[in-house]
Amino acid sequence: MDQNSLLFAILLGAPLVGFFINGLNFRSHNSKLSGSIATGAAIISFIAAALLVKELIHLPPEARQIKSSFFSWMAVGDFSVDAAFLVDAISAIMILVITGVGSLIHLFSVGYMAHDEKPAKYFAYLNLFLFNMLLLVLGDNLLVMFVGWEGVGLCSYLLIGFWYTDPAKAAAGMKAFITNRIGDAGFLIGIFILFLTFGTVTFTDLLSRLPSVAEVGWTGPITLASLALFIGATGKSAQMPLYVWLPDAMAGPTPVSALIHAATMVTAGVYMIVRLSGLFVLAPNAMLVVACVGAFTALFAATIGLTQWDIKKVLAYSTVSQLGYMFLAAGVGAFGAAMFHLMTHAFFKALMFLGSGSVIHAMHEEQDIRKMGGLRKQMPITHATFFVGWLAIIGFPMLSGFMSKDEILWKSYSSSAGHPLLWFVGVVAAACTSFYMTRLMALTFWGGSRVPKETHPHESPPTMTIPLIVLGILSLVGGWIGIPHVIGALIPGHPENYLEHWLAPALATVPMEEGSSILEFSLMGISVSLAAIAAWFAFDFYVVHPERPKAVAAWFGRFYEAVSNKYWVDEIYQARIIQPIVDGSKALWAYVDVGFVDRLTYFASDVVLGAGGMLRSMQNGRTQQYALYIALGLAITIYWVLVG
Amino acid sequence: MPSIESLNQIGLNHYLALSAIIFSFGMIGVLMRKNVIVMLMSIELMLNAVNLSFIAFSNFTANLNGQIMVFFVMTIAAAEAGVGLAIAVMIYKKFKEINIRYFEQLRG
Amino acid sequence: MEISFSFRWVDVLLLMPVVVLAVSSMVPLLIKVMSGGREPNSFATMCYGLAGVIAAAGWLISMEGTRRVAFDGALVFDGLSTLIGLAIVFAAGVALVFSRENFATNTDQFSEHVFLMLNAAAGMLLVSWANDLIFFFIGIELMSLCLYVLIAISGESRLSKEAAFKYFLLGSFASAILLYGVAFVFGTAGSTNLQVIAEQSQDLISSNRLFLLGLIFLVVGIAFKVSIFPLHAWTPDVYQGAPTPVTGFMATGAKAATFVLFLRLVMTSAFAADQANRLIEIIQWMAALTILAGNIAAVMQTSVKRMLAYSSVAHSGYIMIGLIVASIGGEQLGGSSSVIFYLVAYTLMTIGAFGVLSLLEKDEDSQIHVEDLRGLAKRSPWMALCLTVLLLSLAGIPPMVGFFGKFFIFSAAVKAGLYWLAVWGVIGSVVSVYYYLRPIMQMYMRDEVGAEVCGDRYLSIGAVSVAAIAVVVVGLFSSPLYQAVLNALRGPT
Amino acid sequence: MLLSALIFLPVLFGLAVLALPKQLVRPVSLALSLVHFIASLLLFRNFDPTSAGLQLVEQKPWMPDIGITYFLGLDGISFWLVILTTFLTPLVILGSWKSIDHKIKGFHSALFFLTATMVGSFLALDGILFYIFFEASLIPMYFMIGIWGGARRLYATVKFFIYTMFGSLFMLVAIVALMFMAEQQLGQMSSSLLDWYKLEIPFVGGELLSTQTLLMFAFALAFAIKVPMFPFHTWLPDAHVEAPTPGSVILAAVMLKMGTYGFLRFVLPMFPEAVDYWTWLFIFLGVVGIVYGALVAMVQPDIKKLVAYSSVSHMGYVIVGLFAMNAFGTTGGLYQMLNHGVSTGALFLLVGMIYERTHSREVNAYGGLAKVAPWYTIIFLIVTMSSIAVPMTNGFVGEFLILLGLFKAHPIFAIIATTGVVLGATYMLWMVKRVFFGPESAMVKEHAAHGGMDLNWREKLVMAPLVTLIFWMGLFPNHFLNYSKSSIDHLLENRMHYQLQVDNSSSPLKVVDQRGVN
Incomplete structure (x- = not known):
């Protein structure tokens, strides 16, 4: 792994590691400890970012790009995507802002969340966010x-x-x-x-x-x-x-x-x-x-x-x-x-x-x-x-x-x-x-x-x-x-x-x-x-x-x-979009699923049962009726074959 | 003898028609009569109608096999009548009833 | 005019299974007579019967490979005869076992019961071997008369009598119709021998309406015996009223035998002529309606026996599809093999299912309703499992043998281009799943108290187990059976 | 032999379990299922991901008269589905350690049989064999829902059975028709898939009654019901709600995949022209499923039902992916099958875990669960993220590829489908909000008072592999996709004249040529 890849790895890895440490220990109440871990991770990340940007500055302006590819993520047909990262002029600003401001906010949180019940969870999330945000901006x-x-x-x-x-x-x-x-x-x-x-x-x-x-x-x-x-x-x-x-x-x-x-x-x-x-x-x-x-x-x-x-x-x-x-x-x-x-x-x-x-x-x-x-x-x-x-x-x-x-x-x-x-x-x-x-x-x-x-x-x-x-x-x-x-x-x-x-x-x-x-x-x-x-x-x-x-x-x-009232936008969304969708879904469930498709199934079974009932009534136990069926069967056959 | 003359004019079809008529009577009897014994008799009638046509066929096609069959059929009919009557008697002894409409428990 | 009559002793050897059955049927009766009318030990009685059945079965197996007609062309001994003969004696044997352990049949007339059952089996064998309409008629009557009485002597006091009575009246009625058809065919074709009829049928069917009329009567008469709509109305009533072992026997043996004769009839290409098209058409409709009526009416039933009766009607419809294909295209389309395969499969599953019911009946009057099966899985898990397997097989769920039965039937239909019948059968199967699942549901998914298997009915349990295991094993390895069916159909039929 | 072993081992296990004393059933079943899983891992050693051919093939005559063979094989399409199945069984056993409290022998036995049939249907390369496994899988599931299910279990299980059976019987007729077509065209009846692929099935565009169209719809109906596609989905919510947790997990995670797998294995390659002609219909139904499933899921009062409807939505993605018919969509569809297996399986397990404690699935009865069950909440959130396809979880890869593929093929449909991304987040997060956040509800308080609301070590053990997979599949999809790549590429490139070769270079097993047998 060359130096730049290592920097990328540290940049992305530090918050991820912080996330795992705090995340696996999510029941901890020790806000100082978890805060320090998370802040430390953010600061390490910031340092890595700064070093990366330093590398970048040394490059000529037209070639200010540092790429690093870690592994092939998906390769299907001619679609191939690598887990690859890119720092250029634009993302350089972003990573500095993210890790820099991020570190400060982590630090601030240590004080702010001092009395919270589950600080470890909080810091884990915060680190996870940092990781994802860096993925977002670094994505190649x-x-x-x-x-x-x-x-x-x-x-x-x-x-x-x-x-x-x-x-x-x-x-x-x-x-x-x-x-x-x-x-x-x-x-x-x-x-x-x-x-x-x-x-x-x-x-x-x-x-x-x-x-x-x-x-x-x-x-x-x-x-x-x-x-x-x-x-x-x-x-x-x-x-x-x-x-x-x-x-x-x-x-x-x-x-x-x-x-x-x-x-x-x-x-x-x-x-x-x-x-x-x-x-x-x-x-x-x-x-x-x-x-x-x-x-x-x-x-x-x-x-x-x-x-x-x-x-x-x-x-x-x-x-x-x-x-x-x-x-x-x-x-x-x-x-x-x-x-x-x-x-x-x-x-x-x-x-x-x-x-x-x-x-x-x-x-x-x-x-x-x-x-x-x-x-x-x-x-x-x-x-x-x-x-x-x-x-x-x-x-x-x-x-x-x-x-x-x-x-x-x-x-x-x-x-x-x-x-x-x-x-x-x-x-x-x-x-x-x-x-x-x-x-x-x-x-x-x-x-x-x-x-x-x-x-x-x-x-x-x-x-x-x-x-x-x-x-x-x-x-x-x-x-x-x-x-x-x-x-x-x-x-x-x-x-x-x-x-x-x-x-x-x-x-x-x-x-x-x-x-x-x-x-x-x-x-x-x-x-x-x-x-x-x-x-x-x-x-x-x-x-x-x-x-x-x-x-x-x-x-x-x-x-x-x-x-x-914020122009009632939320209310309008609620009334015109969300509620109709929910109501519509309920209607779909009630009328299409239960009311139509299922009823069709029931209808089929009702037809069978109804026909069964009809046949039962034909089967009325009277011997002579049965004999009549035989005679009718004979007659119809004769008619169909010889006459019809 | 005129009677034989006229008998000679009676062809296969006449016999068959007669047999069909008897057969139909038998069928109608089975379908209509309520008394079990009468129904039994109607069935015998049907079998005898068949015997008639066997004989007729045998005679008009000069095929003796038909007459042999009649013997078979008569025997079987006798057996059938025997079994039928036995069942009828048993039922009568048990239920004091030989009206076919009495037996409609099995249904549905 | 000369009657040629050739009699050969070797023919009698071929007829031995029937003779054996008839003779062994006498044994218990004779013993009873000699012991002064006192009913002998039922186990011994059953053993005499079983001995006859096994002997008959052994003889049948030894006949394997025979391909000839006997008794002057009246009976035919071919692979089909052997195969279906074995199915019939199997059903008879199993039914005998069930009868001994069922309160409605093991009465003080058990000797008579065994006698009748074996004779009925003999009648069925004759029917399935018949190559001559007269022999067919005699067989049918032998079988039917025995069955009438079998039902009538049931220990159950009311329903069985009604059933016997109905069956007798309607059966005789249908026999008369059948016989009338025989008469017409005889009169027009000059013979009752199926081969002779077949040789002339092409001409006769187009020239002689009387012949066609005879065929119609014949078909209607046979259709009654195999319960095809609208001639099926007796089936549920009689099946329900008859003692369960007898029902099982009727539903399997009688149906198999009659269907084989039906198959022999259509395979003579009597139906191949154009004029028979309309007859085949209406038979198709009857098959479709049979599937529909059987399945739909079964859905509504609460009595398991009655439900199985209706389901047996539906199965007749499926078999009819194969039969229609056989009548259209002979063996190339696989119609006849599908019929035979289905019959064997059907025999296995149906006799087993009725066996479980028979096991659950606690006295001669008991009627098993679907609710009675509640929680059976807990009380007798093995029987519940067997019944489940059998019912699923009846429903045509793979890998049970019932699936392959349906598969061959549908294949035949598709091959013959009868897609609509195949699809129709499929829809019927879906309906059938509903009622086959109901008992399973009660057995496994409810915990209340219901019917129970009495502990000492080991033989029946064994027989049911055999059927259930066979249903699975033959399902998984259906190739040998199918091979056997194909072999059976090869030869000079 | 490996493939046969994978099918028949669980059958043996299922029988063996019945003979065990009661207290040993659970541990032994777990051990056996792990054996099965490990056995399936042997596939990695013997499977060559670079080959598009069928591997580890086993073919033996079964019913030679009508060309049915016992024909198993593995390729990139079935590979992961088999692993998914074997992977889930131990988890399900461990997950149901407490929740299944009666008839445990029967339960584990049914579970093993179910596994066998599911593995079988993914491995079968013979139409009839496939059908048998496909149908037979209904039986254990039927019992699972019916015996260990909820209050309306009987209704649900019958509905499930009949619904699914309805579709597959039409498939049976189509299978039969194909067998005869093979006889006409290849001179011999055959139900081997490889032979079916060779068939020229007549197709007339625009004609509903042309052979290929009919056959395709017969197959598609069976699979559409299984998937389930809108509008054949109504059995699913009922089945899921009433099924016991393990049943729901298996049903959602694997059984639904049998439908989509069927599309991929049968419908797409066998009926190319008809599929081309009707693609719009499948895409349309898929998109409707996505949106409709999500909307209806949103208003469900029952958590399990919500997850069930979310399955409808997710499986809609799979369908549109498969029918996008380009590398992205189809790969994504296949991947989404696995994703759905993992994440929805996990969701059902989680719902089951909390249900064990509170005996309630009413969304409104919950509230503030996060406070009393933090581990549970964390894992639930992770699975939720996977379910709503947040990047770095598996769901994203699948949905992204599917939507990309769909966009390439049908941009307008893709835009509609993309709303599913929003709606998916909506129904899941709304549920999460009501269940986990806010003040503790009376019910939660009451149960929390007894303690033990959070996951115990056993449940964490169940969830750990799933959570691992969620991220693994999200971060390194190539590890998984590489195994399917060549098969999917092969399918898409040769779809019009699809053929599969038996590739036995990597396995020492002998192949019995079907022609040679007969």
């Missing part, structure tokens, strides 16, 4: 990716339903899995189309076999495959119309929400599209769909976020919304921007989730922000780091969120696949984001305390605050690896957009308009100022004039009602 072919894809779904299911004694939480896990499955079915169909069209499922072979953009004569299968894969992405990445599972997924432990439902798993869809950018650019229609769904989701989820009272739900809708941005980016061909936002979002959203976890931990599992307020005094570190996250997400200039979000907005305007309308939707969503995030900040940390008397919030232990601080720093500076050209030009030393350089060889490109710097600056200004205005409004509403929100809500009337 669509099938290995799919393994990870479903694997993370499974872990998500297990972790959301971790506190399964609560039926609602168990239901949330189930919902997540099944909704994801709908997407997975699309993913599968995408794989089928791609394999049957191009004869391979390996990414490198697939992309090399794609026709050039010029030969667009046969985009049919490509468009279909892209759309099918995008269905998969909407499931995993919680886009319209399959986003409904993500807010419910907040039922899981908060670190899980941070890791799975903010930083890593939910970005898998984006990652997949970026990984297949070469395919998607050949299907402009599919790209348009991706962009529109992304933009719409961004806005839609953001508006829902405006009215939520559960700290985690706000963050969940925010995640859906931010994922929408990523799809918007991918849809307009700004794959690099999508990856960038994916990364920065991983930092600040993980930070905010962990921060909320810290708050919830301090508040004794209270998640309603109406019962918080003024926590900045009791929880200074949490507040400070959360504050950074807040700044990042609302797009405060030069923070990570600003860099990536504004790149997306600019690309959605300037890309040949973009449209000003997409930009506009994005900007409105950004304003909404700014509003609800400020609202969240205000209600949680600022203003007067509404904390119930019996709760005594306190700052969390270091295992929880250290990850917060690290993530806070990353949220502050993480964006600097991708400073936009226009801004870079203004900064001394003219830092380049490192990320773009790094990713460029691995991505397909869509022609971009060389928009003027002035245009870019003015668009940037519009979005920043809109966000600022929204933030100020929120601050005004929830800190300065706490009585105003009610009036505003009343002013919006029906619209407010719709938004605060």
Whole structure:
């Protein structure tokens, strides 16, 4: 086994080993021990990832790929898939984020789960998730990716339903899995189309076999495959119309929400599209769909976020919304921007989730922000780091969120696949984001305390605050690896957009308009100022004039009602899709199975029994009747043979 | 003798027709009569009708075998009558009843 | 006009099985008479009977390989005669054993019972050997008269009398019809010898309607004896009313013998002419209806004996399919061999099944209902297993011999192009499974108390076991039997 | 001799068990079944996976007059099914250690006879021999359901028997017809499969009454009922619900495979034109089965019935896979047979284990089982994942290949079938949620109070091999597929003129040429 294979083995193996150690010992109550094992595994994995990326950096940009094949998984006919792994520019970012943020969240969990009943199980799941997520991003072919894809779904299911004694939480896990499955079915169909069209499922072979953009004569299968894969992405990445599972997924432990439902798993869809950018650019229609769904989701989820009272739900809708941005980016061909936002979002959203976890931990599992307020005094570190996250997400200039979000907005305007309308939707969503995030900040940390008397919030232990601080720093500076050209030009030393350089060889490109710097600056200004205005409004509403929100809500009337009820999407799904299926199935069972097929069987047996009864009545015991049968038999025979 | 003349005009078919008629009477008797003894007699009638046709065939085809058969049949008919009557007597002794409609236990 | 009559002693040697049966049947009766009408030891009586049966069987076996007609062409001794003769004496022997251990038959008239049974067997042998319609008729009457009385002297007081009476009336009625047919055939063909008839049948059947009429009467008469719809109505009543050993004997021996004669009749190619098409057509319908009626009516029965009676009707239908094929195409299509194979298989399974019933009857009046079998598997597991095997074989489930019987019948039908009859038979089989499974269900899957096997009926148990084991073994290795059947059919018939 | 031994060893065992004292029946049966399993492992040594021919062939005249022979042989299609059968028997015996508490001799005897008939039907290469094993397998199963079954066992077992028998009798007529066709075309009656493959069976497209079509439907009906395909499936839920656990396991894991195996061995190669013409029908019914089975499974109140309907759905996959008629679909179909054997067998075992404790299969009576029976829950979840085809478990490989094959052949059907992926997850997880999660129900609490809710070592021992197989087959499908590859490729490449050669290079046994015998 060469060195790279060994690194792959360690990268993937460490969490797997951690999973087995904790999993076989699942009854253990020793959260320190199991936490250390799991965190250790994650850190080992991170080191391996870093070493791999180091190897990668030493390679020339065009050949930045490290492959390693372990064994042949399936070989049937001309379909052959290996358990093979690939690190390139794209997955390098992913593995660093996954193992890096993952390690931090593992560490955070040690503190967070200290008093749980079954920490070993929790950490086992977390390690298993890490393993599957790495499979997903490292997969050298669509099938290995799919393994990870479903694997993370499974872990998500297990972790959301971790506190399964609560039926609602168990239901949330189930919902997540099944909704994801709908997407997975699309993913599968995408794989089928791609394999049957191009004869391979390996990414490198697939992309090399794609026709050039010029030969667009046969985009049919490509468009279909892209759309099918995008269905998969909407499931995993919680886009319209399959986003409904993500807010419910907040039922899981908060670190899980941070890791799975903010930083890593939910970005898998984006990652997949970026990984297949070469395919998607050949299907402009599919790209348009991706962009529109992304933009719409961004806005839609953001508006829902405006009215939520559960700290985690706000963050969940925010995640859906931010994922929408990523799809918007991918849809307009700004794959690099999508990856960038994916990364920065991983930092600040993980930070905010962990921060909320810290708050919830301090508040004794209270998640309603109406019962918080003024926590900045009791929880200074949490507040400070959360504050950074807040700044990042609302797009405060030069923070990570600003860099990536504004790149997306600019690309959605300037890309040949973009449209000003997409930009506009994005900007409105950004304003909404700014509003609800400020609202969240205000209600949680600022203003007067509404904390119930019996709760005594306190700052969390270091295992929880250290990850917060690290993530806070990353949220502050993480964006600097991708400073936009226009801004870079203004900064001394003219830092380049490192990320773009790094990713460029691995991505397909869509022609971009060389928009003027002035245009870019003015668009940037519009979005920043809109966000600022929204933030100020929120601050005004929830800190300065706490009585105003009610009036505003009343002013919006029906619209407010719709938004605060999440547009009744869950109810509509329940009433229009789930219930009809269940009722229909019951009807099938009652009317087709029992009522028709079985009744047909019974009918056959009834016919036999009826005929038997008839024959019995013919057999009435009268000798002369029997003699008559004989005579009749004779007569009929004679008639038939001689006369008839 | 005119009678013989006329007898000569009587052909096989006449005998056969007579035999058929007797046979039918026998059948009808079996089918209609309720008294077991009468039914027995009807069966004898049928057998005798058959004997008649045997004789007729034998005569008109100059085949003596037919007449031998009649002997067989007569013997068998006698045996049959014997057995039948014995059963009838036994039943009568047991149930004091020889109406065929009395015996309808076995059915269904 | 000259009557040629040649008599040879060697013919008598061939007839010895019948003679032996007749003579040995006298022995118990004579003993009874000499001991002043007092019923002798029933075991000894049975042994005399069995001795006759075994002697007859031995003689039959020694006749193996004989291929000739005797008594001036009246009787035929060929492989078929031997094979079916053996089946008949086997049935007689087994039935004798059952009779001794059954309350309805082992009465103070057991000597008479044995006498009648052996004579009935002799009659059956004559029927199956008959090459002449008169001999056939004599055989039939010998058999039937004995059976009438056998039923009538049953210890059971009411149903058996009714059964005997019904059987007698209807049987005589049918005999008369049969005889009428003989008369017509004789009159038109000038002979009652089957070969002679066969030589002329091609011409006669197209030219002489009287001959055809005779054939119809003949067929109807025979069909009555083998219980073909709609002439089957007596079967359930008589089978139910008769004492069980007698029923078993009737259902096997009488049916086998009569079917063999039927087979000989159709194999004379009497039915090969075009004019017989319509006759064959209606026989096909009768076969189909027989299968249907037998199976469907059996489904409704609660009395096991009556159920088996109906099932025996259905089996007649299956055999008729083979017979039809034999009438259409002779031996090339495998029709006759399928009939013979089925008859042998059927004899084995049916006599065994009735044997188990006979074992379960606790007094002369007892009627075994399906519910009485509840939990039999627990009380007498071996008998339950035997009955299960026998019933499954009757249902045609492989690897029992019944399956191969059906297989050959269906093969013959398919080969002759009678697909519809094969499919019809198949559907009938499905129905039959239902009622054959019911007793099995009761025996194994219910635990309540029901009928029981009395401990001292070892001989019957042995006989049933022989039948059951034979059903499995002959099923698994049916080749020798099939070979034997094929051998039996080769030769100057 | 090895193949004969595999068939007749269990027959002997079945008889031997009857003679044992009661307390020895279970351990001895277990040991004997392990002997049988180990004997079947000898196949690995003697089987050459690279050959598409029949191996370890045994042929002896049986009924020479009509060309019936005792003809056994093994190829890539039957190889794993035989192993699956022998593999499950010890597990079933161990699994029913406690649940079968009366008439244990009879039970183990029936189990051995059942094993013999099932192995026999996978090995038989003579039509009649196959039919005999196929039918004879009904008898022990009939007793198993009828004697050791639930409350409505009599109804269920009769329904099972008659339903299955109904189909197979038409097959018998078709078998007979083929034998005569062999006589006409090859000059001699024969029920050898190898001869049947040589037959030219007349086919007229679009004509329902053409010979090949009729024969195909006669065979297909028998197998469709056995599989069971929609709409012939209604016997299955009843049989499963009433059957005792071991009966359900064998029924689901092996007996249903006899139907799909029949399609693969008889229908596809023997009636190629008719199959081509009617493929749409089978695919359609298969797809309907997938979706319908899943939907109806979803609303079942009884866990066992739910699993039974899930079998309908899973077997639908097998059917569409086989009839996709390309390497992916057919391989996947074959693989899915094994998968279903392992995972549904495991599910039935698990359902049985909890039923032993609570005597309830009502989904609604359960709740919160995860808390009181953690090992049970873990294993159940693993099996569930296998059943809903999560990657890295065996189910995924099968379903993926099937859907890929189907997509290649009939994309629209494949898209409909893919909804089964979602629905499958739905019914299983919904059940899991209601049974294992949430607060403990009153019933669970009551039984948990006595303790012993979780699996004991014996039950873990039963499940361990199954769980191992689930992952082994999921991660290294090639280990398994390699044995079937050449046979399936051979089948698909030469389907229009299918022939099988007897390949005895790897075995020292003599083959009796049928012509030479007669």
